[in-house]
Amino acid sequence: MSAILQVRGLRKAYANGFEALKGVDLDIEEGEIIALLGPNGAGKTTLISTICGITTATSGNVTVGGHDIETDFRAARSMIGLVPQEINLEPFETVVNTVRFSRGLFGLPRKDKIVETVLRQLSLWDKKDNQVKELSGGMKRRVLIAKALAHEPRVLFLDEPTAGVDVELRKDMWDIVATLKQSGVTIILTTHYIEEAEAIADRVGVINKGELLLVEDKTALMARMGKKELAVQITAPIDTIPELLASYDLTLSENGKTLTYTYDTRAERTGITSLLSAMSEAGLQLSDVETRQSSLEEIFVGLVHDGKDAA
């Protein structure tokens, strides 16, 4: 495999002086799916827009298939398909014409066979003569993807493909992404959802405050993120954690009535069973037990922290 996309020292300061990208380096291999994960305002859309030439970088450079996005804009842009966050379709146009038109925008000759292949790939062929306004929200999202694929790009950007869609539609989208990968397209998507990255990505990049904190193989990253907490309520408050429980990773709440145990969901043994029996041995009476997955926000805070510690 070779890097189809190379991003080097990419910085973007907006007109008001705000630095949305603070020197991003990224290599993307041909044929992989990479998910860029980050909280609101992290810079995900800015990164994609800059790579796709919608906004101009302040400094740094980007090449797609070896073509510089500034000095060789046309060649670079022709290799990229962009599926934007917002649905921006012409409501009275038919599906097939919408896709044909997108292909034409790249100055390519009309090739109905290609348009047909794309529409079939997205299960839109039987809707080809429908007007866009007659389609469901999920179908409209598919049309956006079909449009982005009409000029046969090798790299496809999906900006928050499943923001605000229901679970079924989200799974649908994941299947589409898997099909596209099989056809050899390199896919870069942005998302807020860990489970989305987990479901479809080969690698995950975490972006926060304009910095790419890490890019890592998904399995390794998920193992690191897979922390869960077990909160155990006890009937009688205690001042300190009993000696018998010293070997567990426990914290005691201020009111002395909740013991919180942090464990790794992916570990072979979570240690919950032995912890609960050790609690009973220590004479603690339990009144309630609750589990909690660390939120994305917390994971990011953790990651930002780790990054600072390492520096």
Ligand SMILES: Nc1ncnc2c1ncn2[C@@H]1O[C@H](COP(=O)(O)OP(=O)(O)OP(=O)(O)O)[C@@H](O)[C@H]1O
């Ligand atoms: N045109 C602009 N002028 C000034 N600041 C901007 C502009 N566009 C975006 N920003 C700021 O840059 C930062 C990054 O925005 P961006 O849209 O790239 O984030 P994001 O990670 O895509 O967020 P979200 O998940 O909410 O879409 C934000 O703080 C945003 O307010």
